[in-house]
Amino acid sequence: xxxxxxxxxxxxxxxxxxxxxxxxxxxxxxxxxxxxxxxxxxxxxxxxxxxxxxxxxxxxxxxxxxxxxxxxxxxxxxxxxxxxxxxxxxxxxxxxxxxxxxxxxxxxxxxxxxxxxxxxxxxxxxxxxxxxxxxxxxxxxxxxxxxxxxxxxxxxxxxxxxxxxxxxxxxxxxxxxxxxxxxxxxxxxxxxxxxxxxxxxxxxxxxxxxxxxxxxxxxxxxxxxxxxxxxxxxxxxxxxxxxxxxxxxxxxxxxxxxxxxxxxxxxxxxxxxxxxxxxxxxxxxxxxxxx
Amino acid sequence: xxxxxxxxxxxxxxxxxxxxxxxxxxxxxxxxxxxxxxxxxxxxxxxxxxxxxxxxxxxxxxxxxxxxxxxxxxxxxxxxxxxxxxxxxxxxxxxxxxxxxxxxxxxxxxxxxxxxxxxxxxxxxxxxxxxxxxxxxxxxxxxxxxxxxxxxxxxxxxxxxxxxxxxxxxxxxxxxxxxxxxxxxxxxxxxxxxxxxxxxxxxxxxxxxxxxxxxxxxxxxxxxxxxxxxxxxxxxxxxxxxxxxxxxxxxxxxxxxxxxxxxxxxxxxxxxxxxxxxxxxxxxxxxxxxxxxxxxxxxxxxxxxxxxxxxxxxxxxxxxxxxxxxxxxxxxxxxxxxxxxxxxxxx
Amino acid sequence: xxxxxxxxxxxxxxxxxxxxxxxxxxxxxxxxxxxxxxxxxxxxxxxxxxxxxxxxxxxxxxxxxxxxxxxxxxxxxxxxxxxxxxxxxxxxxxxxxxxxxxxxxxxxxxxxxxxxxxxxxxxxxxxxxxxxxxxxxxxxxxxxxxxxxxxxxxxxxxxxxxxxxxxxxxxxxxxxxxxxxxxxxxxxxxxxxxxxxxxxxxxxxxxxxxxxxxxxxxxxxxxxxxxxxxxxxxxxxxxxxxxxxxxxxxxxxxxxxxxxxxxxxxxxxxxxxxxxxxxxxxxxxx
Numbered sequence: 004x005x006x007x008x009x010x011x012x013x014x015x016x017x018x019x020x021x022x023x024x025x026x027x028x029x030x031x032x033x034x035x036x037x038x039x040x041x042x043x044x045x046x047x048x049x050x051x052x053x054x055x056x057x058x059x060x061x062x063x064x065x066x067x068x069x070x071x072x073x074x075x076x077x078x079x080x081x082x083x084x085x086x087x088x089x090x091x092x093x094x095x096x097x098x099x100x101x102x103x104x105x106x107x108x109x110x111x112x113x114x115x116x117x118x119x120x121x122x123x124x125x126x127x128x129x130x131x132x133x134x135x136x137x138x139x140x141x142x143x144x145x146x147x148x149x150x151x152x153x154x155x156x157x158x159x160x161x162x163x164x165x166x167x168x169x170x171x172x173x174x175x176x177x178x179x180x181x182x183x184x185x186x187x188x189x190x191x192x193x194x195x196x197x198x199x200x201x202x203x204x205x206x207x208x209x210x211x212x213x214x215x216x217x218x219x220x221x222x223x224x225x226x227x228x229x230x231x232x233x234x235x236x237x238x239x240x241x242x243x244x245x246x247x248x249x250x251x252x253x254x255x256x257x258x259x260x261x262x263x264x265x266x267x268x269x270x271x272x273x274x275x276x277x278x279x280x281x282x283x284x285x286x287x288x289x290x291x292x293x294x
Numbered sequence: 295x296x297x298x299x300x301x302x303x304x305x306x307x308x309x310x311x312x313x314x315x316x317x318x319x320x321x322x323x324x325x326x327x328x329x330x331x332x333x334x335x336x337x338x339x340x341x342x343x344x345x346x347x348x349x350x351x352x353x354x355x356x357x358x359x360x361x362x363x364x365x366x367x368x369x370x371x372x373x374x375x376x377x378x379x380x381x382x383x384x385x386x387x388x389x390x391x392x393x394x395x396x397x398x399x400x401x402x403x404x405x406x407x408x409x410x411x412x413x414x415x416x417x418x419x420x421x422x423x424x425x426x427x428x429x430x431x432x433x434x435x436x437x438x439x440x441x442x443x444x445x446x447x448x449x450x451x452x453x454x455x456x457x458x459x460x461x462x463x464x465x466x467x468x469x470x471x472x473x474x475x476x477x478x479x480x481x482x483x484x485x486x487x488x489x490x491x492x493x494x495x496x497x498x499x500x501x502x503x504x505x506x507x508x509x510x511x512x513x514x515x516x517x518x519x520x521x522x523x524x525x526x527x528x529x530x531x532x533x534x535x536x537x538x539x540x541x542x543x544x545x546x547x548x549x550x551x552x553x554x555x556x557x558x559x560x561x562x563x564x565x566x567x568x569x570x571x572x573x574x575x576x577x578x579x580x581x582x583x584x585x586x587x588x589x590x591x592x593x594x595x596x597x598x599x600x601x602x603x604x605x606x607x608x609x610x611x612x613x614x615x616x617x618x619x620x621x622x623x624x625x626x627x628x629x630x631x632x633x634x635x636x637x638x639x640x641x
Numbered sequence: 642x643x644x645x646x647x648x649x650x651x652x653x654x655x656x657x658x659x660x661x662x663x664x665x666x667x668x669x670x671x672x673x674x675x676x677x678x679x680x681x682x683x684x685x686x687x688x689x690x691x692x693x694x695x696x697x698x699x700x701x702x703x704x705x706x707x708x709x710x711x712x713x714x715x716x717x718x719x720x721x722x723x724x725x726x727x728x729x730x731x732x733x734x735x736x737x738x739x740x741x742x743x744x745x746x747x748x749x750x751x752x753x754x755x756x757x758x759x760x761x762x763x764x765x766x767x768x769x770x771x772x773x774x775x776x777x778x779x780x781x782x783x784x785x786x787x788x789x790x791x792x793x794x795x796x797x798x799x800x801x802x803x804x805x806x807x808x809x810x811x812x813x814x815x816x817x818x819x820x821x822x823x824x825x826x827x828x829x830x831x832x833x834x835x836x837x838x839x840x841x842x843x844x845x846x847x848x849x850x851x852x853x854x855x856x857x858x859x860x861x862x863x864x865x866x867x868x869x870x871x872x873x874x875x876x877x878x879x880x881x882x883x884x885x886x887x888x889x890x891x892x893x894x895x896x897x898x899x900x901x902x903x904x905x906x907x908x909x910x911x912x913x914x915x916x917x918x919x920x921x922x923x924x925x926x927x
Contacts (some may be wrong), residue, residue, distance in 0.1 A: 353833040353834060353835060354804075354833050449914065466695075495694035495695050495860060496694065496860055496861075496862075496901065496904045496905060497694060497900055497901060497904045498694075499904065500903070500904035500912045500913075501912075501914060503912040504912035504913055504914045505914065507911075507912060508914070522833065522834060523906060524834075525906040525907055525908065525910070526906040528906075528908060529906045529907070529908070529909075529910045529911065529912070530911075530912065549908075552908050553908075562835070563834060563835065566834055566835050566837070566838035567834055567838070567863065568838075568841065568863040568864055568866060568867035569863060569866070569867075570862050570863040570866050570890060570902075570905055570907070571866075571890075571891070572866070573866055573867055573887070574867065576842050576845065577838040577841055577842055577867065578838070579835065579838035579839040579841075579842055580835040580838070580839075581839075583803055583805060583833075583835070583836060584833055584835060584836075
């Protein structure tokens with residue numbers, strides 16, 4: 004018998020809800036969203052936006068500092084740093100995207116199946132995931148590179164497998180809580196099938212949590228993939244990639260040319276922080292949502 | 295002994311005869327709801343004499359729980375309070391720190407859901423003796439002895455064993471008895487019981503009510519008893535107040551409430567309840583739904599839209615409290631409706 | 642209607658036209674026996690109250706009837722079809738959904754927070770019937786009208802509705818399947834008194850219009866009196882008394898029923914400390 008609180012009936016269109024959620028994340032959340040939007044924009048349109056050729060080397064211009072239109076100068080092979088950063092956004096963002104999609108989809112399916120059926124299936128899935136927990140992402144990626152050769156695909160798949168248990172653990176808890184709600188029981192009594200209840204009711208109701216989790220995960224995937232590319236096991240040169248750029252330009256730092264490596268580093272850090280901040284804010288909202 | 299509290303504290307001296315123990319006057323509370331301050335209590339006034347049992351009855355949004363919280367200074371942050379609450383003649387809103395803790399030992403509160411108000415990782419003994427040990431500096435051994443003794447009073451005989459247990463090891467009824475015992479340990483003079491039996495089975499409720507009633511008489515306690523159940527309040531309280539939309543609409547001697555209600559809402563509430571002794575063809579339901587204070591218009595009687603006796607005069611201003619036949623009623627038609635409101639049995 | 646007026650005894654399961662019949666029902670959770678040998682039957686358009694306090698097994702019985710729990714022993718038959726074991730096919734599950742439906746106690750969690758009343762009812766209609774959209778729309782309007790929801794309330798999300806309005810949606814959802822038996826599991830317990838009266842009147846109207854049978858699970862004896870013809874009293878999983886509701890409440894035979902009756906507040910009532918331990922007072926199983 005709770006007191007009736009007046010809830011203004013807001014517009015329930017999906018777009019309006021998304022904008023509302025974004026506004027509720029505060030100035031930090033909005034700033035993060037803008038950074039992410041810029042990164043995505045560059046990832047999609049970078050190839051056409053880059054002012055100069057990011058691939059062709061010109062050793063006579065190596066390490067030259069910022070001049071005129073070359074706002075960030077030249078890298079160790081005489082290529083325009085800014086253009087490499089812009090074009091490099093694609094692989095730098097695509098890799099983590101693939102990892103997030105892979106681990107979220109696999110993790111969500113396993114979590115919901117385990118929560119729905121419970122019993123032996125849940126025990127089986129949980130034990131399997133416990134085993135996977137033991138493998139750190141980078142270790143798995145190194146193994147994958149050893150077996151399948153270096154490259155973004157193998158690294159992305161390895162990381163997806165490594166992240167899946169984290170996703171599944173978080174989502175399983177939320178799915179179990181939804182599953183125990185009376186409205187799910189009401190649908191079961193109506194005769195609706197398990198898969199239909201899970202797809203049409205359970206998953207949509209934990210969607211805010213899924214989105215928050217995916218956002219946070221993106222940041223982690225970006226760092227891990229940058230590290231893997233830095234090690235030379237991910238994206239291969241001359242393909243521009245922020246992680247690779249740190250690796251190939253790091254020799255410039257003790258020589259007095261820190262800008263190329265630092266610029267790539269800043270890009271990674273900015274985008275990762277943006278994803279983390281936005282993700283955390285969305286997570287808080289998901290936990291606090293009124294029913 | 296405890297450090298002597300500064301002048302603003304409540305001193306548990308004997309009350310001057312004639313001074314009410316609790317005097318609430320013109321209490322108006324506004325809370326921030328969705329960013330805007332809205333009223334949840336409007337001009338609530340009543341006073342309790344020493345040793346009296348006073349019931350506060352209402353539905354959702356009536357403000358009954360909020361009144362108890364205001365008295366015990368438990369309102370949420372951002373609350374704006376107007377009007378006065380005086381305990382034994384002292385203004386409660388001026389208390390801080392040690393004085394406030396001492397006051398809460400004197401005006402003890404019992405909540406509806408004991409599990410929500412106990413720490414699951416602390417033993418019963420720890421939680422029961424905490425107030426004694428910290429506020430009144432009673433040595434631990436003595437505090438435990440008093441706790442065991444109080445548990446016996448509420449019908450729990452193996453007190454020593456219970457003190458060692460955790461809340462989850464006790465059933466709901468047992469835990470509520472423990473809460474009552476804990477509240478009584480600080481020898482309060484006022485008991486604020488906020489729906490203490492609503493979450494309990496009906497046989498457990500009867501037991502707990504019997505315990506509360508017996509202990510209250512034995513210790514000479516004053517009790518403010520909050521409930522949604524009109525019959526329950528009428529059974530154990532000397533006087534009962536009925537609240538609607540954040541206002542008091544009737545104060546009456548409990549024995550007269552059912553047969554001679556003064557306010558149309560009280561009569562409607564009693565009539566809406568099914569009768570255990572007979573089946574009615576249809577219940578006399580009140581149309582619409584109970585309003586909260588912030589939903590009620592400020593310039594007319596809050597109950598008028600749902601009232602079968604409403605007239606134009608009811609829509610011009612908020613009625614004041616009229617005194618009739620030993621009770622108070624917030625209705626402009628109190629005098630003419632007197633005697634016509636009692637629950638008529640349905641054919 | 643009850644066959645016999647003998648206080649304290651109605652023969653269970655004798656009538657072949659029973660809407661629902663339960664015989665020798667038993668449920669064990671490990672060492673705990675929650676339901677112990679319970680039998681009863683309800684005729685078409687009949688109404689039965691299952692009265693009990695916490696630990697009586699009343700909710701477990703309801704869950705077994707609708708298939709959310711599996712009986713350890715005993716049989717359950719609805720509309721002549723056995724449902725003692727879980728349904729084997731999707732068609733069976735849906736058919737059972739058209740025989741027995743349930744309305745839960747808590748209005749705040751028994752609706753999907755992302756669906757309004759129209760969508761909720763529409764989903765049930767699509768589950769049971771292959772009707773075109775306009776026929777479904779007509780039926781939705783009929784059902785929301787039947788439970789007293791206006792257009793705004795039918796399109797609002799649950800969080801914009803009060804407890805009583807949400808229960809009306811839950812009732813409409815249950816009725817959308819056109820069940821023969823409707824189980825009300827403490828469905829009015831969480832509602833304000835004035836709203837409770839409205840919903841009780843609504844349920845009585847529904848029973849008159851659709852001839853559905855009710856099973857009312859409640860601890861509130863006054864509500865039981867208002868809505869049901871027959872009653873059984875449960876204590877710790879066993880039936881301790883049964884008969885026409887009026888007889889069970891006016892002249893209880895079993896000490897537990899007498900104590901239950903004596904515990905209800907009414908004018909002139911004075912609570913007394915009893916000798917029997919109250920229900921729900923024993924320690925939870927450690």
